[in-house]
Amino acid sequence: MPVFKRSFLANLIAVIVLIIILAILFFTLLGVITRHGKTLRVPKVTGQQGAEASRLLGSLDFNVVVQDSAYTDTAAPLTVLRQTPEAGFVVKVGRTVYLTLNKKMPPTTAMPDLVNYSFRSAMMTLESQRLNLGDTLYRPDIAKDAVLQQLYNGKPIAPGTLVPEGARITLVLGDGIGNVDNPVPNLVGLTYLQALDLLSASNLNRGVVLTDGVLTDTANAHVFRQNPSARSASGAPHYIRAGESIDLWISQDSTAAGIPPADSSAL
Missing domain, CATH: 3.30.10.20 (Trypsin Inhibitor V; Chain A)
Incomplete structure (x- = not known):
């Protein structure tokens, strides 16, 4: 009976020691596995081509996910418009950076009818249709700053015509009654x-x-x-x-x- 008790006690102590050793190893390796304490500053990749930005982030041990696309006529196709986290953020190594790329082809929108609108109203309508103001031309007319004609690429454009978002629309405005x-x-x-x-x-x-x-x-x-x-x-x-x-x-x-x-x- 005493032999059995000594054997059980020895086994219990051995198990406890083993658990303590494993715990020490686990917590020692945990920092290595999770790269605890290792951080990086997120680089700026907006304005770069998507493929180039992905290579740069990957070389720094970031994960990269293209989560969305948008369109602007001021950036080349497939360039990075937005990034999350933003440039300059300090994050753990291995963090995922989400990118929004510029579309290859602009979406289209219907040309509104701006004739007889005031210049201010025409500007607001263009903005709501994601169109831009091009040139403003003036023609003698009693209706000062009223839209007399709308042009796209130098030619009159009918309401309802599909044009690329971001297209520049020229407005012909009345300059009021002449002075001569x-x-x-x-x-x-x-x-x-x-x-x-x-x-x-x-x-x-x-x-x-x-x-x-x-x-x-x-x-x-x-x-x-x-x-x-x-x-x-x-x-x-x-x-x-x-x-x-x-x-x-x-x-x-x-x-x-x-x-x-x-x-x-x-x-």
């Missing part, structure tokens, strides 16, 4: 199309257009009256400023505009 008085052009006797061309060349706008009789060909209808007229009843010229409008009266009957009928005997 110019003689009112005489439009009476011209065809409607000719009158429009002359108005455009004179930086004037078409006002109200009234018709006399049935029109079968509006473009070739003739102007028989305008307001303001080119001259007063006494023959003195009337004046108008750039950006103002002239109202027109048109008729299919050329004689109403004072144009004599063709002489059939001369044919």
Whole structure:
């Protein structure tokens, strides 16, 4: 019986000693396994190509995960736009760094209708559609800073047209009524199309257009009256400023505009 007790006690002590040795080894190796106390400062990889950033982070024992993509027209495709943790953070070796890359192709968005918007409203609408303002051009018009036309790549663009996000949209704005008085052009006797061309060349706008009789060909209808007229009843010229409008009266009957009928005997 005493022998059994001594054997049991010896085994118990041996087990306790073994547990203590294993615990010491575990806690000694734990720091090695987890790299306890070893830290690194996260480098800046934003602006670098994704593959280049991954190689750099991998060489420093970071894990790399591309978790998202976005688009901006100010960065090259597949460059790093954001990183988490940010550059300069001190983290443990082996920490995962999450990257957001710039897309290869920009997503598209529908072009809004900005005509007649104020410049401020147009800017807000462009921003909401993730579009950018390009050039601003001014044209004589009574509506100061109102959008008269919207252009993309130098050409008019219709509302609803799909364009790349970040595209630059040029706005043609009214500069208000001009400050210089110019003689009112005489439009009476011209065809409607000719009158429009002359108005455009004179930086004037078409006002109200009234018709006399049935029109079968509006473009070739003739102007028989305008307001303001080119001259007063006494023959003195009337004046108008750039950006103002002239109202027109048109008729299919050329004689109403004072144009004599063709002489059939001369044919």
